Amino acid sequence: MLTISDKEFKQLTEYIKANYGIYLKAEKKALLTGRLSNVLTEQKFMSFSDYFNYIITDKTGNAVITLIDKITTNHTFFMREEDHFNFFRAKVLPYLATTSKDKDLRIWSAGCSSGEEPYTLAMIIDDYFGMDKKWWDAKILATDISSKVLDIALKGVYNNEGIATIPASWKNSYFEKSNKEKSVLTNKIRNEVIYRKFNLMNEVFPFKRKFHTIFCRNVMIYFDNETKIKLVKKFYDLTEPGGYLFIGHSESLNRNDTQYKYVMPAVYRKET
Numbered sequence: 001m002l003t004i005s006d007k008e009f010k011q012l013t014e015y016i017k018a019n020y021g022i023y024l025k026a027e028k029k030a031l032l033t034g035r036l037s038n039v040l041t042e043q044k045f046m047s048f049s050d051y052f053n054y055i056i057t058d059k060t061g062n063a064v065i066t067l068i069d070k071i072t073t074n075h076t077f078f079m080r081e082e083d084h085f086n087f088f089r090a091k092v093l094p095y096l097a098t099t100s101k102d103k104d105l106r107i108w109s110a111g112c113s114s115g116e117e118p119y120t121l122a123m124i125i126d127d128y129f130g131m132d133k134k135w136w137d138a139k140i141l142a143t144d145i146s147s148k149v150l151d152i153a154l155k156g157v158y159n160n161e162g163i164a165t166i167p168a169s170w171k172n173s174y175f176e177k178s179n180k181e182k183s184v185l186t187n188k189i190r191n192e193v194i195y196r197k198f199n200l201m202n203e204v205f206p207f208k209r210k211f212h213t214i215f216c217r218n219v220m221i222y223f224d225n226e227t228k229i230k231l232v233k234k235f236y237d238l239t240e241p242g243g244y245l246f247i248g249h250s251e252s253l254n255r256n257d258t259q260y261k262y263v264m265p266a267v268y269r270k271e272t
C-alpha cells in the first residue's frame with residue numbers, strides 16, 4: 001500500500017474540507033489511505049501527489065465522484081434513533097397537519113445516505129395520514145453528495161436483515177419480497193421521496209420555499225465547528241417558523257451559536 005507523507009495528507013485533507021466540509025484530523029491518516037488505496041492501485045498512481053493532481057485537473061468529474069464515495073461514511077439504517085421518529089409522529093405531524101394552509105408538507109433529509117432515513121419518514125407519513133394521504137403533498141426531498149448511496153436509495157432494494165427493525169405491519173404494507181435475501185419498497189413509498197445530489201458546502205441553497213422539518217443527522221459530526229455553525233444558520237433561514245431541525249444524537253448545538261430553540265436531545269425548533 002502506498003504511504004502518504006504529511007505534506008500530501010495536508011494537501012488532500014485541506015481540499016476535502018474546503019470542498020465537502022469533511023474534516024479529517026491527523027489520526028485519520030490510516031483511514032484515508034486505507035479507503036483510497038484501491039483507487040490508487042487500480043489506476044496505477046505512483047504517489048498521493050499524483051493522485052491529487054489528477055483530482056484537481058480531471059475534467060470528467062469522475063475523479064471527484066470516486067473520491068467522495070470513498071471518503072464519506074454512509075452508515076445508516078431504518079428507524080435509526082427511533083425516538084426522533086416517535087416525536088415526529090406524535091408532535092410534529094399533528095402540528096403540521098393542523099397548521100398547514102395548503103396541505104403541503106416540506107421535509108428535507110439532508111445527508112440521506114442510502115435512503116433509510118427518508119423512506120422511514122415516508123412510511124410514517126403514509127401511516128399517519130392513512131386514507132387522507134391523497135389530499136396531501138408531503139414529498140420528502142432527500143440529498144447527499146455521494147453518488148453511490150443515491151443510486152442505492154433510488155433502487156429502494158434492501159437486505160431483509162436491514163428491514164428487520166421495521167414494524168411487521170409496515171413490512172407488509174410497504175415492501176414486496178424480491179427474493180430470499182432482499183425486499184423492495186413499493187412504488188407508493190418510493191415515489192414519495194425525491195433524491196438529488198447536493199453538497200451542503202454549496203454557497204447557494206437553491207430552494208424556493210422553506211422547509212417545515214429538516215433532518216440532518218450524523219452528517220455534521222464530520223465537519224468542524226465553524227462549518228457546522230455556518231450550515232445550521234443556513235438551515236435556520238430555510239426553516240418555516242414553527243418548523244424543526246433534527247440532528248444526530250451524538251451531536252448538539254450550542255445555544256449561543258443558533259437561534260433554534262432546544263426541544264429535546266438533538267431536536268430544535270424555530271419559534272413561531
Ligand SMILES: C[S@@+](CC[C@H](N)C(=O)[O-])C[C@H]1O[C@@H](n2cnc3c(N)ncnc32)[C@H](O)[C@@H]1O
Nearest residue numbers: 020072075076111113144145146199200217218
Ligand atoms: C452517516 S450518514 C447519515 C445518514 C442518515 N442521515 C442517518 O443519520 O442515518 C452521513 C451522510 O452525509 C453525507 N455527507 C457528508 N458530507 C456531505 C456534504 N458536504 N454534503 C452532503 N452530504 C454529505 C455522506 O455522504 C453520508 O451519506
